[in-house]
Amino acid sequence: MKSHSLSTLSRRTKEPPISWLMATALANPNLISLAAGFTDQASLPVKETTDLVHELLCSPKTGPAALQYGTTIGDPVLRELTASRLKHLDEVPAASPAVWSAERMIITNGSQQMLYMVTEALCDPGDVVLVEDPSYFVYLGILQSHGVHARGVRMEQDGLDLAHLEQVLEGLRRKGRLARLKLLYLVSYYQNPTGITTSFEKKQGALKLLRQFERLAGHPLYLLEDAAYRELRFRGEHVKSALAADPSDERVIYTGTYSKPFATGARVGFGLLPKAVYTPVVRIKGNHDFGSSNLLQQLLTRALACGIYESHLAVLRNRYAQKAKIMRKHLHQQFPPAVEWREPQGGLYFWPRLPHRLKSGPHSRLFQEALKKNVLYVPGQLCYAEDPSRPKPNNEMRLSFGAASERNICTGIERLGKALHQLL
């Protein structure tokens, strides 16, 4: 055996697929990036944060506390306010089940940290996690790093294809692999990358199927609901979370964030966890950092308590609605009719699908032509897990209206449209 100084985890952990995209964008300042998942720069709550931090630090009651260590699970008031907010979003009464309580909540460094810790807490190398096909590529990276096999479940316009989910579960059963299955990961609102929202019925259906197969698995099968974009709704009905679809109160792990709906520079996220997962994750968090920055937590606490969070969110939703509308209009005008796309009801992304003969991958003529025209998109291919049961689709693109200015959205789509017309 060769002796190694790097761990097995290190040797498995790949360069994130997006980093060369970021490097490309940085190297060329004239490039219009519709690739970045950054949020809108113009609507960042600069004035609001200035005032909040001022009030926070000038109060003798909160000032020193905000600059001192807190606890591993996070500020009790922030957990309470977040639990109340989730109850409100899920339309459950204030005196509702324990599942929406502050006692099940942990505050994290963005919801990303919670995704990482949940994976650490549940998954061993060789385990299996089901993901939407396509899914959030950073989560796919976490799975790969931990030696966990991702299996893709096809999507429909209202979320998971439940028939395919059953088929995949059945396939795992047949191969004797169910005992290695740990969870199903869903980005349930305005999904990254497709913009698709999972209907409440599909959440119920998925939980029912998981429950059905967990008897054969011999242990709980969790639904990990990543609700990172939930608050960024600008059209359509609000859909309740999977928490409201879990009659057991014990199978849904819910992660959310204040980064995207307030300020990505503040990075405060949270998770609501079933009891059996809560304790291990708190211990892991104790080892990661024994608690997130109190200053940032207090900032969010105050923003929530005084209504600034809510009023800023209203501004943000209008802003994204406007930017999505511009992108839609230009896609309509500039993209060939053979390219299919749907308008999302929230979030940051469009997900155009090209005719099959036209590839969109990093080595495709389209991608190179787009680069030549100074516009960048995320090749859809990067959002698919390494799943031997199907080839990775290679004819989609993720387009973000989050960070680009309105003007750049117009110009970027125009340039991409030209490239598409050239090649079709």
Place this chain on the structure above:
Amino acid sequence: MKSHSLSTLSRRTKEPPISWLMATALANPNLISLAAGFTDQASLPVKETTDLVHELLCSPKTGPAALQYGTTIGDPVLRELTASRLKHLDEVPAASPAVWSAERMIITNGSQQMLYMVTEALCDPGDVVLVEDPSYFVYLGILQSHGVHARGVRMEQDGLDLAHLEQVLEGLRRKGRLARLKLLYLVSYYQNPTGITTSFEKKQGALKLLRQFERLAGHPLYLLEDAAYRELRFRGEHVKSALAADPSDERVIYTGTYSKPFATGARVGFGLLPKAVYTPVVRIKGNHDFGSSNLLQQLLTRALACGIYESHLAVLRNRYAQKAKIMRKHLHQQFPPAVEWREPQGGLYFWPRLPHRLKSGPHSRLFQEALKKNVLYVPGQLCYAEDPSRPKPNNEMRLSFGAASERNICTGIERLGKALHQLL
């Protein structure tokens, strides 16, 4: 095989030894805690932070950027300023070797996150890490969580007992375990828990021994220098870091923090890593959170750039010098002469050693008597690794002058002194 929903890591991860101490303190508000590792409340830079955040956010150049995502490795200016600061501390010229450069630096959520990621990057279950005996208990928890065996190396008044280090290395060689050894972990300045500072000569000596044995190990053996308390020096000469003792530029992993010397509520730490470890750790950081809060990073950048960091640090050092002096005076007056202790030159801790017949552990009569008298300390036992080669010493206590007020330091030591006199 029993099927598990929790990972092996979860099942290994224990309740932190200190959490019941914290729970005890919380449950009894009259308790004087000399146990907490919190920092001094009265000297937190409340006014400074208020002004810095105001300036930061009111400038159109920095305001929106501070509230937007940054990069995984962290803000370039903060990395540059931190590298310069380390060069200054290590008394190396500005045009010094690449090892002190911003290109080798990663900004983290406190230095704790860096300790975690370095362990993830280097260690597999079954590997061995050498630690000071005693050591920082949260790091011991990280090792345990990852299934890594901690082996203790005895300490002298100026750091590691190098003869014992050689003996431990030789023992690993004899047992064919050297290939599993990954690193030596040192809390090199005003150590948590003993207050001991490792001399520069001992750092050189340790590196030389590691280098000598790495030929037999078959891979690099790293020195992980945790310099969390470095800036909190209030007496004695400054000691250079292990970076200055590493002729290869490739074997020292250095972690530092702005949490303790500026504000623990801000949680900005950093690491300087050899090239071979840098890339894996950046990738892991990408999966953890793809970058620490930009707002906190910008706050520290501004504090460093405008001199507020330095001037606040001077205040803080005086403050801790004063509190250490008070603790020393009362230890001198109140503790029986049979109890040995030394005055630290910085940091937050005293480490009294009791006569062997008197135990200090959580179940000891002393600990119970102290609780009855409403004073809490950290039993020394909790700071020792599970190392089968020696029983855990059970006659020491960690006393912190960090968080307690001057008055509480006096009263706390008086009460502890009474308990000691009663039992001796």
